[in-house]
Amino acid sequence: MRRFWIGAILLWPLLVSTSILQAQQWPYKVFDNLVQAYGRIHPSAPTLVITPIAGVVAEAKDDGRIFIGEDFVELCTTLGKDSANAMAMVLAHELAHHYHHHFWAATYGSAFADSDWGKKIDSLGNAVAFRSYYESQADDFGLFFSYLAGYETFTIAEKVYNAIYSHFQLPDELPGYPSKEERIAIAEMASARVKELIPIFETGKYLYILSISESGAYQQQLLHKAEQCYTTLLDRNLASREIFNALGVIYLQSGLSYLDPKQHPFHYPIILDEESRLYGEGAIASAESTSGFGTNEAMAKTMLDKALYYLDEATDLDQHYGIAYLNRAIAYLLLQRPVDAQYYIGKAEEVALAKENDRLLAFCWEVKGMLNAADKTDALASFGKAKELGSPTANANADRLQGKVAPSSMPSFGGFGQQQMETADGKELPSLYDEIRYQLSARDRFTVGPNSYIFQQPYKQGQVFIAECNERDCPYDNLVFYETPLQPQQQSAKGITGGDQVEKVLDKYGNPSQIISTGTYEYYQYKDQKILFQIGSDNRVHRWILYYFI
Numbered sequence: 001m002r003r004f005w006i007g008a009i010l011l012w013p014l015l016v017s018t019s020i021l022q023a024q025q026w027p028y029k030v031f032d033n034l035v036q037a038y039g040r041i042h043p044s045a046p047t048l049v050i051t052p053i054a055g056v057v058a059e060a061k062d063d064g065r066i067f068i069g070e071d072f073v074e075l076c077t078t079l080g081k082d083s084a085n086a087m088a089m090v091l092a093h094e095l096a097h098h099y100h101h102h103f104w105a106a107t108y109g110s111a112f113a114d115s116d117w118g119k120k121i122d123s124l125g126n127a128v129a130f131r132s133y134y135e136s137q138a139d140d141f142g143l144f145f146s147y148l149a150g151y152e153t154f155t156i157a158e159k160v161y162n163a164i165y166s167h168f169q170l171p172d173e174l175p176g177y178p179s180k181e182e183r184i185a186i187a188e189m190a191s192a193r194v195k196e197l198i199p200i201f202e203t204g205k206y207l208y209i210l211s212i213s214e215s216g217a218y219q220q221q222l223l224h225k226a227e228q229c230y231t232t233l234l235d236r237n238l239a240s241r242e243i244f245n246a247l248g249v250i251y252l253q254s255g256l257s258y259l260d261p262k263q264h265p266f267h268y269p270i271i272l273d274e275e276s277r278l279y280g281e282g283a284i285a286s287a288e289s290t291s292g293f294g295t296n297e298a299m300a301k302t303m304l305d306k307a308l309y310y311l312d313e314a315t316d317l318d319q320h321y322g323i324a325y326l327n328r329a330i331a332y333l334l335l336q337r338p339v340d341a342q343y344y345i346g347k348a349e350e351v352a353l354a355k356e357n358d359r360l361l362a363f364c365w366e367v368k369g370m371l372n373a374a375d376k377t378d379a380l381a382s383f384g385k386a387k388e389l390g391s392p393t394a395n396a397n398a399d400r401l402q403g404k405v406a407p408s409s410m411p412s413f414g415g416f417g418q419q420q421m422e423t424a425d426g427k428e429l430p431s432l433y434d435e436i437r438y439q440l441s442a443r444d445r446f447t448v449g450p451n452s453y454i455f456q457q458p459y460k461q462g463q464v465f466i467a468e469c470n471e472r473d474c475p476y477d478n479l480v481f482y483e484t485p486l487q488p489q490q491q492s493a494k495g496i497t498g499g500d501q502v503e504k505v506l507d508k509y510g511n512p513s514q515i516i517s518t519g520t521y522e523y524y525q526y527k528d529q530k531i532l533f534q535i536g537s538d539n540r541v542h543r544w545i546l547y548y549f550i
Helices: 018-023 026-038 070-077 080-099 115-122 127-148 157-167 180-211 216-235 241-257 295-317 322-334 338-354 358-371 376-388 394-401 429-439 502-509
Strands: 047-051 058-061 065-069 445-449 452-459 462-469 478-483 514-517 522-526 531-535 541-549
Touching: 026 047, 026 080, 026 127, 047 070, 058 080, 065 070, 065 080, 070 080, 070 157, 080 127, 080 157, 127 180, 157 180, 180 216, 180 241, 180 445, 180 452, 180 462, 180 478, 180 522, 180 541, 216 241, 216 445, 216 452, 216 462, 241 295, 241 322, 295 322, 322 338, 322 358, 338 358, 358 376, 358 394, 376 394, 429 452, 429 462, 429 478, 429 541, 502 522, 502 531, 502 541
Parallel strands: 047 065
Antiparallel strands: 058 065, 445 452, 452 462, 462 478, 478 541, 514 522, 522 531, 531 541
């Protein structure tokens, strides 16, 4: 009997045949990207196997392998621009089954649409009810993490399901499964649920980006609002090592801001996620000096303890998560626990060497220099190695160690309510906000904390995100972001558009006030104009983002 599969499990490509490896490497790349997005070590990532067996779509086994058929790979290639998206949709769905232990029928593994498997599972009773729940949960997680991995899977469920059922001649009704139409409906409902989370995720990211160049009450409030966004994602059970690390970083930044820069004079290389580093002026202490263990120090300890809690959660998910180890080392350094700091520098260094990650290794050397600041010769040597490996702050830290630059806090933000200089569609952002705010309704609002909401509204193919704050101590009522589309791209007020080289941005706008990297992109921030340019690895502008405090 001909068998048809689509199932649940994952990673580390096996050598199947030379021709497959030569002609079909791209599914492995999609798979690797999704595994990185999930960022989990428990259970271990499965292995992806491309099999030439006729009729195989995908099958996940509880022994740590996911099989996809060459026929399925070929089917994906017929979907044009959605080829990788279709592959990501199926693999991310199956990864969700794997990571959330959906092998409730372990004897049989888990399959997407296998007639024989379905009949066996159906004999257990209540199979369809179980499958509907698991499929819905897997769609939720699969869609969210495929989005984090950079794939557009929200609108293709019907297209992909129809293509699979048609190509493999599957009946619409299979024993042990929801019907094809029910599965499409499950995927579309999951898409609607996850779409509600994307504005929260995006707004949290932008709030954090803006906080990097601020200090005092403004920085604390931006970090607080970012924390609410990420916590909301955790409350929806969308936990990943990156989200735990982000929460750890938020509290680490907050704790650092309460410390005296005279006692903590360095630029600390706090890392947002695996590929991101906070460049520019870095993260520095900014509190007024206090005598003894005062209020500021007590608040710093509270924040740093919370940072360690979340960073510990991140490394529990992935024991090879080097950036979380480095962030933990910085937290212990600030807590004046040098033995613990040294231990986690070592853990981060092991990961950096194993993954040949020179930037992470550079930051390990830089934190070593800070840890050994009492021995200036040794510390300067460490900063020198960090500089050789590419640290953007090593020289500044060497200067501070030698007293060439007096420690100082970053200036407080002075832009709340000031006139917006940039324009979108010929309109300044306050005017754009006034235009759309009367169109907002309850369906556009997402709760992210007590008296705190996120709104999303499409505008000219872009998106407007509004962080509304009704808390007593909030220094603004609304923080508005306008994110232009990737394509087609609009022009900024000074003529920058999508595809322009970063040199053109520097020519038109000068040096940015801050450069922040968040994984796939770097963001060039110009505080006076209140604009962020999103720069890709190709050194070109991908989009730009306006922001405005009201």
